[in-house]
Amino acid sequence: MKPKNKKEITMKSDYSKLAQAAIDAKKLAMPTYSNFHVGAALLTSDDEIILGCNIEISSYSLTLCAERVAIFKAISDGKRKFKAIAIASDFEGFISPCGACRQVISELCGEVDVILTNSKAEFEVYTPAQLLPYAFNDSQLPS
Numbered sequence: 001m002k003p004k005n006k007k008e009i010t011m012k013s014d015y016s017k018l019a020q021a022a023i024d025a026k027k028l029a030m031p032t033y034s035n036f037h038v039g040a041a042l043l044t045s046d047d048e049i050i051l052g053c054n055i056e057i058s059s060y061s062l063t064l065c066a067e068r069v070a071i072f073k074a075i076s077d078g079k080r081k082f083k084a085i086a087i088a089s090d091f092e093g094f095i096s097p098c099g100a101c102r103q104v105i106s107e108l109c110g111e112v113d114v115i116l117t118n119s120k121a122e123f124e125v126y127t128p129a130q131l132l133p134y135a136f137n138d139s140q141l142p143s
């Protein structure tokens with residue numbers, strides 16, 4: 001079941017720039033096999049926007065999603081705190097991040113707003129916990 005949208009769409013102006021950055025990042029995508037373009041835009045705590053796009057290769061399972069590309073790029077640039085991540089695709093409804101990306105967002109992005117856009121550039125805002133309830137995390141690892 002789809003979780004309840006965290007914030008009203010009146011939040012639109014706050015995240016329209018980030019949503020547009022994710023939409024623009026779709027142009028960078030390399031969806032060689034699926035032809036499904038995905039863009040992500042990660043907003044850091046110092047208001048930098050780091051982009052990601054999906055990247056596919058002939059060994060299909062090594063495909064990287066746009067969200068994880070943006071997050072790992074940011075981490076490798078030394079960024080550790082984030083405010084929001086926007087995700088865009090050509091699907092007419094609101095893009096729903098895959099399970100692997102939900103885990104990575106949940107573990108590495110903290111309490112970010114997750115901005116899901118549709119093909120009309122509208123968006124909905126969710127928390128990581130809404131998208132991945134009862135998530136595995138390092139508290140379950142042996143100390």
Ligand code: THU
Nearest residue numbers: 034036038054063065066097098
């Ligand atoms: N994809 C993403 O980039 N993010 C998602 O959250 C869903 C799926 C990509 C992976 C693959 O390149 C293509 O979309 C089709 O699954």
